[in-house]
Amino acid sequence: MVAGSPFAITYACTSGAAITVTNGPISKIPTEAPAVGASGMPTTLSLIAPGVTCTSTAGIALAQSTAVSIPTGSYNYCATGTSAAVTGIVSFTVAWA
Numbered sequence: 001m002v003a004g005s006p007f008a009i010t011y012a013c014t015s016g017a018a019i020t021v022t023n024g025p026i027s028k029i030p031t032e033a034p035a036v037g038a039s040g041m042p043t044t045l046s047l048i049a050p051g052v053t054c055t056s057t058a059g060i061a062l063a064q065s066t067a068v069s070i071p072t073g074s075y076n077y078c079a080t081g082t083s084a085a086v087t088g089i090v091s092f093t094v095a096w097a
Contacts, residue, residue, distance in 0.1 A: 006082050006084075007081050008056070008080045019076075020073070020074045024071040025071045030045075030068065032064055032092055034092055039085075044080045046059040046078045048076055049073060050076055054080065060075070
């Protein structure tokens with residue numbers, strides 16, 4: 001990642017996909033802390049199937065505290081932004097309700 005440049009980062013687990021849904025579709029509400037778009041945070045966050053290229057329009061878009069339908073399958077997180085901070089992407093968490 002280069003400071004000031006656009007970026008796209010895929011987050012996965014070393015043992016496989018970050019999330020697996022076995023009896024989908026399911027409806028869940030994500031909460032990001034800090035929120036997507038906050039200072040140093042990516043401007044988009046989504047779920048993508050393993051092997052899919054991370055782009056701002058790929059996969060299932062996640063919005064703060066907004067229910068999303070997730071079909072059966074395995075997914076990684078995809079985070080994108082238009083300008084990487086000099087200090088890099090801040091650490092963040094996603095909680096599901």
